Amino acid sequence: xxxxxxxxxxxxxxxxxxxxxxxxxxxxxxxxxxxxxxxxxxxxxxxxxxxxxxxxxxxxxxxxxxxxxxxxxxxxxxxxxxxxxxxxxxxxxxxxxxxxxxxxxxxxxxxxxxxxxxxxxxxxxxxxxxxxxxxxxxxxxxxxxxxxxxxxxxxxxxxxxxxxxxxxxxxxxxxxxxxxxxxxxxxxxxxxxxxxxxxxxxxxxxxxxxxxxxxxxxxxxxxxxxxxxxxxxxxxxxxxxxxxxxxxxxxxxxxxxxxxxxxxxxxxxxxxxxxxxxxxxxxxxxxxxxxxxx
Amino acid sequence: xxxxxxxxxxxxxxxxxxxxxxxxxxxxxxxxxxxxxxxxxxxxxxxxxxxxxxxxxxxxxxxxxxxxxxxxxxxxxxxxxxxxxxxxxxxxxxxxxxxxxxxxxxxxxxxxxxxxxxxxxxxxxxxxxxxxxxxxxxxxxxxxxxxxxxxxxxxxxxxxxxxxxxxxxxxxxxxxxxxxxxxxxxxxxxxxxxxxxxxxxxxxxxxxxxxxxxxxxxxxxxxxxxxxxxxxxxxxxxxxxxxxxxxxxxxxxxxxxxxxxxxxxxxxxxxxxxxxxxxxxx
Numbered sequence: 242x243x244x245x246x247x248x249x250x251x252x253x254x255x256x257x258x259x260x261x262x263x264x265x266x267x268x269x270x271x272x273x274x275x276x277x278x279x280x281x282x283x284x285x286x287x288x289x290x291x292x293x294x295x296x297x298x299x300x301x302x303x304x305x306x307x308x309x310x311x312x313x314x315x316x317x318x319x320x321x322x323x324x325x326x327x328x329x330x331x332x333x334x335x336x337x338x339x340x341x342x343x344x345x346x347x348x349x350x351x352x353x354x355x356x357x358x359x360x361x362x363x364x365x366x367x368x369x370x371x372x373x374x375x376x377x378x379x380x381x382x383x384x385x386x387x388x389x390x391x392x393x394x395x396x397x398x399x400x401x402x403x404x405x406x407x408x409x410x411x412x413x414x415x416x417x418x419x420x421x422x423x424x425x426x427x428x429x430x431x432x433x434x435x436x437x438x439x440x441x442x443x444x445x446x447x448x449x450x451x452x453x454x455x456x457x458x459x460x461x462x463x464x465x466x467x468x469x470x471x472x473x474x475x476x477x478x479x480x481x482x483x484x485x486x487x488x489x490x491x492x493x494x495x496x497x498x499x500x501x502x503x504x505x506x507x508x509x510x511x512x513x514x515x516x517x518x519x520x521x522x523x524x525x526x527x528x529x530x531x532x533x534x535x
Numbered sequence: 536x537x538x539x540x541x542x543x544x545x546x547x548x549x550x551x552x553x554x555x556x557x558x559x560x561x562x563x564x565x566x567x568x569x570x571x572x573x574x575x576x577x578x579x580x581x582x583x584x585x586x587x588x589x590x591x592x593x594x595x596x597x598x599x600x601x602x603x604x605x606x607x608x609x610x611x612x613x614x615x616x617x618x619x620x621x622x623x624x625x626x627x628x629x630x631x632x633x634x635x636x637x638x639x640x641x642x643x644x645x646x647x648x649x650x651x652x653x654x655x656x657x658x659x660x661x662x663x664x665x666x667x668x669x670x671x672x673x674x675x676x677x678x679x680x681x682x683x684x685x686x687x688x689x690x691x692x693x694x695x696x697x698x699x700x701x702x703x704x705x706x707x708x709x710x711x712x713x714x715x716x717x718x719x720x721x722x723x724x725x726x727x728x729x730x731x732x733x734x735x736x737x738x739x740x741x742x743x744x745x746x747x748x749x750x751x752x753x754x755x756x757x758x759x760x761x762x763x764x765x766x767x768x769x770x771x772x773x774x775x776x777x778x779x780x781x782x783x784x785x786x787x788x789x790x791x792x793x794x795x796x797x798x799x800x801x802x803x804x805x806x807x808x809x810x811x812x813x814x815x816x817x
Contacts, residue, residue, distance in 0.1 A: 254641060254720070255641065255642065255643040255644075256643075257641065257720040257721075258637045258640070258641025258642070258643045258646070259637070259641075259643045259645070261633045261634065261636055261637035261641070261720075261724070262633075262634050262637040262638065262646075262649055264630050264633065264634070264690070265630055265631070265633070265634035265653075265690055265695055266649065266652075268630070268689065268690040269652060269653070269656055269690075269692065271671070272664075272668065272671075272686075272687045272690075273656040273659065273664065273692070274652075274656065275667075275671065276663075276664035276667035276668045276671060277659065277663065277664060277667075279667035279670065279671065280663065280664065280666060280667045283666070283667060283670070290673075332561075335557075335561075336558075336561070339554050339557070339558045342551065342554060344551055344554055344555045344558060345555060346555075346558075346559075347558075349562070350558045350559070350561075350562050352800075352803060353562040353565050353566055354561070354562065354565055355799075355803075356565065356566075356569070356796070356799070357565060357569075359745055359792075359795045359796055359798075359799040360749070360792045360795065360796070361748065361749035361750075361751070361766075361767050361791060361792065361795070362749055362751065363749070363751040363767040363770065363771055364749075364767065364770060364788045364791050364792055367770055367771065367774045367784065367788060368568070368572050368785070368788050369568075370774070371583075371781055371784065371785075372568065372571075376587070376588065377588070378568070378571055378588070381587065381588050410565065410568070414565070463658075467658065467660055470660050470662060471660035471661055471662055473662065473752075474751040474752055477751070477752075477771075478751075478771055478774070491662070492660070492662040495662050495665070495666065496662070496665065496752070498666075499665065499666035499669070500665075500666075500669070500756060505666055505670065508666040509666050509667060512662065512663045512664070512665075512666060512667075513663075515660075515662060515663060516659065516663045519658065519659075519660070519663075523658060
């Protein structure tokens with residue numbers, strides 16, 4: 242049987258639908274997809290703004306894989322993300338649990354926790370950089386507890402911790418809202434029945450709450466990881482990768498190669514490697530969490 | 536139902552009291568740096584740099600808030616931030632909801648592919664694309680210009696995703712009713728669909744406004760000339776100077792934070808509700 246011709250008004254509606262998406266499509270092609278393809282192309286060349294790109298094959302990649310600073314940067318990024326998300330989860334979960342209990346002033350507390358998130362990260366970083374000055378705000382506080390560090394940001398041991406504290410402070414309220422939303426989807430019946438079965442708080446947490454929070458956790462880890470990678474401006478403002486290589490996270494290193502050393506080829510090659518790492522990481526997480534969602 | 540004994544009710548109360556104290560301590564820890572920043576913005580410089588630090592200022596120095604506008608270009612920085620941020624927000628709301636509408640209420644070839652495209656590009660951090668993006672924008676001749684600051688960030692895949700997730704809950708009947716009334720497809724979108732999306736639009740407007748008011752990396756790359764610097768870029772450049780008066784820096788930080796802070800304080804519940812929506816669906 243021959244297919245019936247599609248009525249005119251349906252064809253027109255289809256075209257309208259497509260036209261409504263067209264501006265977004267053009268935008269995505271030029272400013273998101275295009276750059277990725279350009280990045281792959283440039284990563285195979287030697288290119289600075291001063292000279293035309295010169296094809297060098299996989300030389301940039303070979304050089305990068307032989308660079309100890311690159312591997313160090315990856316491990317620092319990994320340490321940063323894991324420790325940051327770990328502390329964010331601990332604090333944010335606690336905050337969410339408190340708010341969920343509806344203690345007095347819960348709304349006020351939630352706003353107080355959330356507030357740093359609305360500040361520009363660059364401003365937060367500038368202000369905290371001054372806080373961390375020798376004899377500054379932070380040291381005046383830590384001295385009260387007998388902790389003596391002179392120059393949080395100028396010591397290799399403390400610089401990464403200092404930046405992590407700042408970025409945890411800045412974002413934990415936001416994540417607590419996400420976790421709170423997850424907590425509120427847990428049916429009361431599940432908690433009540435586990436109480437009837439005599440489960441203690443830890444058992445309830447690990448066997449009831451955590452499994453039911455899986456979709457929220459998936460969202461938290463994916464978004465948290467990507468936000469941690471993209472939010473490298475504190476490193477740019479506070480430490481510029483130093484002292485030594487102690488805080489040279491991958492995002493900042495790409496920025497450095499592209500815009501400080503003007504080695505666009507090397508910078509692009511690092512971007513491509515980072516993209517592949519993120520893709521693999523997202524796929525693994527997806528498998529691990531068996532995420533189903535809209 | 537489990538009937539609570541008097542004893543367990545009492546322990547509940549004790550636990551609640553302890554939680555309240557811990558919550559208050561955390562809140563203090565979160566507010567203290569902000570309070571300190573505000574106090575410092577009112578101090579004479581010596582009260583910040585002296586050892587040991589002087590917590591309570593000797594005099595309140597409001598000139599900290601005026602001098603940077605006269606001695607430096609902070610007026611231009613704030614104007615640029617305001618212009619770029621509002622333009623981007625309006626463009627983003629319009630085009631993201633148009634795209635989201637297209638993805639939910641129309642059937643055409645490639646629609647599913649487009650949605651996958653949105654999801655894929657949503658995952659791509661800007662670090663992947665800044666180097667080539669800068670090259671593209673330079674080729675377009677947009678370095679040190681408002682189009683360079685605005686256009687490359689005018690639409691976000693997240694915005695499209697966000698609007699799609701909301702619009703998927705709107706029944707198809709609305710559009711049908713509009714068609715019967717003889718509205719054009721674009722008229723249906725503007726007059727029927729958009730008003731229904733107010734909560735989602737409000738939240739997206741705040742995200743977009745905040746995201747762009749706060750953004751540093753892209754404007755830093757585009758605006759090397761002082762006259763195109765946004766407030767964040769201007770502040771970072773100011774901080775990087777050989778001699779920076781910290782009291783001025785604190786004062787300008789306070790002003791830079793105000794717009795997003797005020798919006799947050801006014802629209803708090805809406806913002807938090809919006810976030811909850813993503814948390815459950817995405």
